[in-house]
Amino acid sequence: ERGRRRAISNKIALLPALPGLPLIGNIHELGSLPHQSLRELSKKHGSLMLLHIGSIPTLVVSSAELAQEFMRTHDMVFASRPSSKVSKLLSYNNIDIAFSPYGDCWRQLRRISVNNLLGQKMVQSFSIVRSEEVAQLLERVEDQASRDNGVVCITEMLNSVVSNILCRVVLGASMSDERTSLVCELVKRNSTFFSVVFFEDHFPKLRWLDVLLGSEAKLRTHFNTWDSLLEEFIENHLNKCKDGGDSNGTNTDFIDILLQLQRDSNTDFVLTRNHIKAILMDMFAAGTDTSFITLDWSMAELIRNPEVMKKAQDEVREIANGDEMIAEERLGQLKYLNAVIKEVLRLHPPVPLLLPRVSTEACQMQGYNIPKETRVFINAWAIGRDGAYWDSPDEFKPERFLDSTIDYRGKDFHLIPFGAGRRICPGMPFAVAVVELTLANLLLRFNWTLPSGISKEVMKMEDSPGLGSLRKQKLELVPTLVNFK
Ligand code: HEM
Numbered sequence: 001e002r003g004r005r006r007a008i009s010n011k012i013a014l015l016p017a018l019p020g021l022p023l024i025g026n027i028h029e030l031g032s033l034p035h036q037s038l039r040e041l042s043k044k045h046g047s048l049m050l051l052h053i054g055s056i057p058t059l060v061v062s063s064a065e066l067a068q069e070f071m072r073t074h075d076m077v078f079a080s081r082p083s084s085k086v087s088k089l090l091s092y093n094n095i096d097i098a099f100s101p102y103g104d105c106w107r108q109l110r111r112i113s114v115n116n117l118l119g120q121k122m123v124q125s126f127s128i129v130r131s132e133e134v135a136q137l138l139e140r141v142e143d144q145a146s147r148d149n150g151v152v153c154i155t156e157m158l159n160s161v162v163s164n165i166l167c168r169v170v171l172g173a174s175m176s177d178e179r180t181s182l183v184c185e186l187v188k189r190n191s192t193f194f195s196v197v198f199f200e201d202h203f204p205k206l207r208w209l210d211v212l213l214g215s216e217a218k219l220r221t222h223f224n225t226w227d228s229l230l231e232e233f234i235e236n237h238l239n240k241c242k243d244g245g246d247s248n249g250t251n252t253d254f255i256d257i258l259l260q261l262q263r264d265s266n267t268d269f270v271l272t273r274n275h276i277k278a279i280l281m282d283m284f285a286a287g288t289d290t291s292f293i294t295l296d297w298s299m300a301e302l303i304r305n306p307e308v309m310k311k312a313q314d315e316v317r318e319i320a321n322g323d324e325m326i327a328e329e330r331l332g333q334l335k336y337l338n339a340v341i342k343e344v345l346r347l348h349p350p351v352p353l354l355l356p357r358v359s360t361e362a363c364q365m366q367g368y369n370i371p372k373e374t375r376v377f378i379n380a381w382a383i384g385r386d387g388a389y390w391d392s393p394d395e396f397k398p399e400r401f402l403d404s405t406i407d408y409r410g411k412d413f414h415l416i417p418f419g420a421g422r423r424i425c426p427g428m429p430f431a432v433a434v435v436e437l438t439l440a441n442l443l444l445r446f447n448w449t450l451p452s453g454i455s456k457e458v459m460k461m462e463d464s465p466g467l468g469s470l471r472k473q474k475l476e477l478v479p480t481l482v483n484f485k
Pocket residue numbers: 097098099110113118282283284286287288290291294349350351354355356417418419420421422423424425426427428430431
């Protein structure tokens with residue numbers, strides 16, 4: 001038995017492992033944009049690398065073939081998530097959807113997210129929320145352009161339309177602007193906390209350093225702010241019900257739905273207050289920045305590629321056929337716009353390393369034995385730019401998708417912005433509906449240029465650090481209203 005174990009551990013040692021420093025392993029090589037540093041490392045060390053983040057063995061996957069091995073062939077083994085200090089606290093001890101380990105709790109919550117919150121039927125039922133919020137966005141763009149030398153900060157506008165839609169869907173129509181901006185602010189801080197290195201995660205005995213440096217206290221304060229806000233939202237909904245509010249009416253929001261499910265809980269699975277708060281946290285954290293990042297990159301790429309912008313505008317204006325707003329039912333006809341969105345998600349996946357996975361048992365892959373509890377990062381960003389699958393991989397060419405069936409729904413492993421397999425993003429239909437409607441209407445209603453004195457050549461297409469890869473520079477543009485008469 002000992003001999004067999006030694007043979008196995010010899011085999012894992014054969015994995016292309018990066019030499020690291022004592023204690024910190026390879027942390028110093030990740031830099032502020034790990035997806036980019038890891039791609040450079042994979043060019044040298046191969047598309048399956050073993051490195052050590054602190055003391056934790058972590059595999060980095062940088063090819064579509066291997067991504068398929070992890071997320072299809074061995075999906076069940078890698079369908080769990082590792083826990084970290086930040087994820088554990090913010091997900092009420094890992095009882096949310098995104099961070100809970102693979103098992104019964106995750107399965108129940110995942111079912112709720114797909115059947116009751118984020119599935120196609122629910123997405124359709126919130127169609128009115130999207131069209132009202134997008135109509136307001138168009139008004140705000142027009143209004144601001146008439147005041148500030150014609151320039152609007154489109155990045156901020158996109159951030160607020162996405163947050164407004166999400167807050168209305170989750171919390172209902174009565175949410176104040178002040179509460180919506182607090183949610184926005186807290187979501188941004190979540191992302192910052194995910195990029196802070198906590199000693200406890202890598203060296204449990206060094207937790208005292210997190211305490212000494214004050215990072216633990218900051219994290220707790222942040223969590224407490226979230227917790228009291230979520231409590232307030234839930235209490236308001238409970239009071240509304242007590243006052244005779246209609247929790248089954250057409251204006252049902254996510255909190256109403258979750259409270260109803262809690263009342264209907266059977267003995268197999270009881271949905272607790274903490275489950276509800278953890279799900280709400282997931283919706284805010286996973287739902288806002290991701291769609292907003294996609295929209296922001298879309299506008300930046302379109303402005304840098306005027307011929308693509310023109311084609312997308314011609315298409316949307318033809319389909320709108322004189323209407324001032326394009327309705328959701330017609331979005332399916334926008335083939336070119338759809339290709340634009342795929343191309344944006346290929347070059348700029350909002351979560352470039354997806355969410356980490358961890359193996360729940362040992363497994364054999366490519367002749368190697370991968371032990372239980374090995375972490376895995378899938379570099380979707382590197383795969384989307386790999387010359388092995390894509391012609392001129394760094395160029396923005398939506399045409400590549402026009403005569404192709406390649407999609408981002410988790411079947412084509414060279415385009416996986418939403419991940420794949422059991423843990424694929426359940427918010428995909430929700431996100432696609434928001435991104436398509438917003439982008440189509442911005443292109444329909446306005447023509448767009450850069451402010452005078454700024455040329456597209458000086459636009460920097462760099463990511464900012466953090467869990468999500470928002471474009472670093474804020475995008476300012478000049479909209480010109482299109483005359484529909
Ligand atoms: C363009 C927008 C979005 C992108 C690119 C995106 C991307 C992702 C990715 C890469 C994952 C991890 C998948 C994996 O491990 O294979 C994920 C998980 C998740 N996403 Fe999204 N997402 C988006 C929008 C949304 C929205 C709008 C929501 C909800 C309102 C949402 C909710 C979730 C949840 C709950 C999970 C965890 C799933 C699980 O672990 O079972 N996402 N998303």
